[in-house]
Amino acid sequence: MDGNLNFEYEVKAISSIGRAKKFVLFPLKEKVNFKPGQFVKLSNKQGLGRPYSICSPPEWQHIEFLINVNVGEFTNYLGKIEVGEILNLSRAAGHMVYNKEEKAVFITGGTGIAPMMSIIRHIALNKFEGEFYLFYSARTLNDMAFYEELLSYSGIGIINFVPTLTREKLAGFYNERISIDMIEKHIKNLEEFTYFMCGKNQFVFSIRDKLIENGVDKSSIKVEGWG
Ligand SMILES: Cc1cc2nc3c(=O)[nH]c(=O)nc-3n(C[C@H](O)[C@H](O)[C@H](O)COP(=O)(O)OP(=O)(O)OC[C@H]3O[C@@H](n4cnc5c(N)ncnc54)[C@H](O)[C@@H]3O)c2cc1C
Known part of the structure; x- marks a missing residue:
């Protein structure tokens, strides 16, 4: 298990897909470990955050999220952020994990x-x-x-x-x-x-x-x- 509880990531790209936005984030230092299918809590510097599933595979250096924006408190904030914002990712969690099922x-x-x-x-x-x-x-x-x-x-x-x-x-x-x-x-x-x-x-x-x-x-x- 990672010693770290939080991982800092920088938002490097944001694009709109219908009502959602895709966020591409790169680690500032250490990369969060996760299994395909898991989620993390994504938070801002003020400590406001929500759980989001990870779209990218563990093999990639960067992390992708797909998030419906302007739904409520946190997604109103996410709807306004720009490239360069620093966000915190928690350790990964979740049991809907792929275990090489054929x-x-x-x-x-x-x-x-x-x-x-x-x-x-x-x-x-x-x-x-x-x-x-x-x-x-x-x-x-x-x-x-x-x-x-x-x-x-x-x-x-x-x-x-x-x-x-x-x-x-x-x-x-x-x-x-x-x-x-x-x-x-x-x-x-x-x-x-x-x-x-x-x-x-x-x-x-x-x-x-x-x-x-x-x-x-x-x-x-x-x-x-x-x-
Ligand atoms: C394991 C997990 C993974 C998730 N992964 C994703 C993901 O990949 N992508 C994604 O888009 N979402 C995902 N979610 C949902 C996400 O965590 C948030 O719940 C969602 O983004 C809404 O957060 P919010 O702060 O904007 O809304 P909140 O402010 O928390 O509001 C939640 C709901 O309450 C309603 N609401 C808010 N205020 C009021 C009010 N005053 N009166 C009436 N209704 C109100 C909102 O319309 C909304 O439907 C995931 C959730 C879980 C549990």
Whole structure:
């Protein structure tokens, strides 16, 4: 375990993706250790902070976050910061961790793609072989962060990418919320996979319950609920 409780990072780039912003941060000194799928508490100098999942894989020197801004107290602050700001990262935590499972299904919507990106990038970088599915929902294509990157992973056979847009009709996309019916159209042997789900509690727990009703063992479902 790290001796350090806090790690100082400098914001080096900020870009907008729909209602969210992507923040790229580099360590000032020591890098935080984490496993793909984990989160840290991100705080400012005044000690105001919230937990955020890491989008980047552990192999990268920098850290990426994808955060819906102007939601409440901390994200109003994050919405205004500029490149050069120094932020603190806590030690990493969280149990929705990828442990080299060879058959995995990732299910998420909106900024819940963040920990899935860390895992998928880790799989791609390490050339892990297996059968991987990503069910990813966003309101519109403009809100769908990392779409081109995910397409490239699907193009070279790393993931089976199933995107859905709930507020826009486009060829090649579902136009509905993720459901057990949608998952079963793509995966016949549900019980053979490990499931990773991230997002609002209501969304992730309703899908978890349906998976269990359909024969998936509880121990094969890893959930990160965001309240
Ligand atoms: C493990 C974990 C990982 C997370 N990862 C991410 C991530 O990668 N990306 C991301 O975008 N988010 C993530 N979150 C959510 C994040 O931690 C914050 O909860 C979120 O950014 C909102 O913080 P805030 O300070 O802006 O809102 P807060 O001020 O804490 O407000 C929280 C909610 O209350 C509402 N609210 C605030 N004030 C009022 C009021 N006066 N009256 C009524 N309602 C009010 C807000 O609209 C908001 O919905 C994660 C959460 C967890 C638990």
